[in-house]
Amino acid sequence: MSRRARLLILGPALAGLGALFAWAIAGLPAFGDYRGPYGFVLNRVVVPLRHTTNVVMGTTFDVRGVDTMGEEFILFAAVLGVALLLRDETRSREVERRTGRLPNDAVRLLGVVMIGGCLLVGLWLMAFGYITPGGGFQGGVVFAGAILLLYVVGSHRDYHPFRDENVLDLLESIGAGGYLVVGLAALVSGSAFLTNLFGLGTTGTLVSSGSIALLNWASAIAVSCATLLLFAEFLETYVFPLDAEDAAS
Amino acid sequence: MVIATLVPLQFVAFGLVALGAPVVVLTRDPLRQALANGVYGVSLVLLFVVLEAPDPALSMLVVSGIGYPLVILAAIARVRGHDRAKKDGER
């Protein structure tokens, strides 16, 4: 159908949807008047039962840990999918990669400081996720971002060991598979899948919360590698050579 | 029962998000849209913070600060690079 016809049909349809939304909203409890019970119950039981101060992370990695397992694999499948879809692109682009080294030492120094900062922030987010806000996903993305900065600031070679996709593939699988293995360990020992088996430790410390910590680290590894692999698929062969070209002309 | 009202800061955050969405959608140029989407992402982060949701806020921050821009910009660069290469070829 023509674009005009599409707009003519879309308009009333969106108006109808808007009316439905309005009707639904009229029946919602007022903002700020959440009535529970699910969230309230978890706020009460998770800290004493799991020795984690961050109930959101306790929910993500323990009470609703299976959702997070699915989430890890959504990212995992997306990485595989992007690799599958872009395999022609990377194959046809056998041109040598230009390295475009940044000449200015001051810029490099700034970059190194930023990388150090990002790595630390990433690690901190991963490590303290089940105590304060943060966690494997956020930390993993920041960590991957830092390694990518290394690629931008440093020469291509600096990035190389991390960009070796065999290693990244393996690490990602260890992360995602590790999550499953922690869950299966509980199943083998006769409890339910993903049961928190390990010592719960003291609330508020890094060794608290039992297998939540393990799952958090597993997903941190998986997310870091997945993000790096995604970036590698999208970036490595194109953007930087292009920039170097721009700089040269 | 608590009478539910919006704190002023929440009001501002919701307002920003409500403004941001049409701006992102109506910016038809992908590069500018990527920029607008970044600003929209920040307004979502602010909203999540004032809704007492630090974990989603952090997650949104890393996604709209690192994740989205990198893939979107890379895609734009590739598409433009192809176009340019093709133009060069025609010449």
Next chain:
Amino acid sequence: MSYLPYAVAAWICLWGIAGIATSRNLIHLAVCLTVTQSSSYVFLLSVGYVSHGKAPIFIGTKLGSTAVDPVVQALALTDVVVSVAVIALILALALDAHRLSGTVDPDELVDVSG
């Protein structure tokens, strides 16, 4: 007034759908999809908000003090990851489309129909 947050979420959703349906560029369209999805985060987090509640992180606050719903936050976290996965795939497809047909306009990207 107390319904404004939900109205904002619905507003975002409708704009996102309008953007997807009328987009002339797959990269633009992918971003519009994330806008539509952001509606679900806004809905979720607004729904779980408790007036004068604090974040569900109990450091230095005693257990049982008013806190907002942690469940919707966990759901929003998962939702964010889903959006990254989907945008990456759609952009990869956009690149393929561009490589094969020289365009990223979904209206022109028609190989078979009917």
Next chain:
Amino acid sequence: MTWIPPLLVTIPLLAAAVIAGLDHFMPDRVQDALVIGVSAATTALAFLLLWDAESHEVVHWFGGWQPRHGVALGIDFAVGPLAAGMCAVIGLVVTLALIYSLTFLHEAAKLFDSLMLVALAAMCGFAMSGDLFNLFVWLELMAVAAYALTGFQVERLGPVQGAVNFAITNSLGGYLFAVGIALIYARTGALNLAQIGSALSHGSAGGLVIVAMTLLFCGFLIKGAVVPFHLWAADAYAVAPAPVCAVLGGVMTDIGLIGVARLYWTVFSVPFGHGHAAGDVFLWLGIVTAVLAGTMAFLQRHLKRMLAYSVVCHIGIMLAGIGLLDSSGLAGTELMFLAHALLTAGLFFVAGILHVDHGLIDELHLRGRGRGCWALALAWLAGTLGLIGTPYLGIYLGHGLLDAGASRLGRPWVPALLWFASALAGAALLRAGARIFLGWGDEDDPLLGKSIEEDPLERHVLRPLVLGVALTAVALGLVMSIVPGLGQRAEYAADRFRDTSGYAARVLHGRPLPPPQSLPVSIEHTSLESLLYGSSATFLGLGLALVGLYRRRLPGAVSAVAGRTVAPPIRVLRGLHSGVVGDYVTWIAVGTAVTGGVWALLLHG
């Protein structure tokens, strides 16, 4: 045996991770063996689970978070015979597809195998999950795997277009579903399906619940390719490699319907179960889908696209079965799912073999080229008759149960329309078969649109292997109607599936199931009516196929009248399937708004 349900998900996922991680260290043979072994093991476990679920509800609370005082804390897999049966069929189809692709796909095998296993795990998780958000997670996981698999053949535009349309429409469906979750969560404060149901049993079910229901169901209907949300399906299924088509068309689309049934009978039958309004919408959507897609199938010349529309047609019939809202209809849907999954997979396999043999996928180009391939011809013909529902073949028994349900509800016109639709889709397949394997009919037919060709993925396959897989799939699908005791068990499974309060008691309070009475092991008989319908649908299909083949030999007056009356609507219909994703999204918005509006009128007050 509550340890089985998580294994159905984790075993394939773990294998996917191992394959992706160890790609460079693992010999190809080992990888092949691992993939097929894991998929077969998952299938075997699903059959074990099916046997176990006969006598009780297999409930697994992840992390050991059992409900406290009837409040669910964690996520559960709650498996009755229906869900377990679905998992078994899913596993079977995926295993067959993986064996088929052993020699069919050499390129990018690691990525392909991993993604297929991820899809298998996600579908099993979806069939078993008892938690609303967890359903969303599995839905997205299977979708992400499927988008990439659809675009597998990246050197052609068609697969990219199909994958783009698939990805955008289904992602939008997922987001509508997520908004629906937020709305229903605001009302009930629960995510466990049984608990949402019990929360809805008190208080009024106003606009909020109706709108949430609309968004949730529309999310599933987009996945399930129901009119007007079906437009992406033909684009996507026509272009994926044959083994992927078999999985997508055979089980992944249909699973959206399982979502519809699960959601209706655990949640929305509580507030709306006293009337028939919710079901009537499904019934009508199903009928329209079946007839429209049957017609579209008849207008195709690309074999996989024709099969895609045939899938959508049967989706419509199955949705109508759910829409009857009784055990008979649901049991019919269940049996049709089983037979349809295997038969469709078999026919996609045959289309793939033809494509490899001749490098062609267009019915008209293939005319007469299949002469002498008796095994292929037999598989195609038998599969088609099974899909039409010729008495005691394939989907027949399921259709028979559906007929019985419809006439018990006093709607005898429902079966007539549905049989007509399956005859239409079957006629298209019969026509193609006669043209390809017998060389009948004209060489060209402008009715079928412009020619479409594509290069096959692979030219050197181990033919006995792929042929054997195709024949196995068709044979298994064909005998579904005469497996002794299957019909009775399907009805028992449907009874249990529909028992909303019983389900809630078993899941939330751990109440044991009363010991089921022993079921007879005999072939279920159908009414005389169904027998007549089945035979006449077969003859109608044959007749229509002949008309399609020899259209030009009709008397001039007949074809003139037909040209005037039939041509304009066909042109409109083709125009609607425009292949443009913006149009598809517009129709999704229209469909959601209209569905919500209808429910608002019927259910409010």
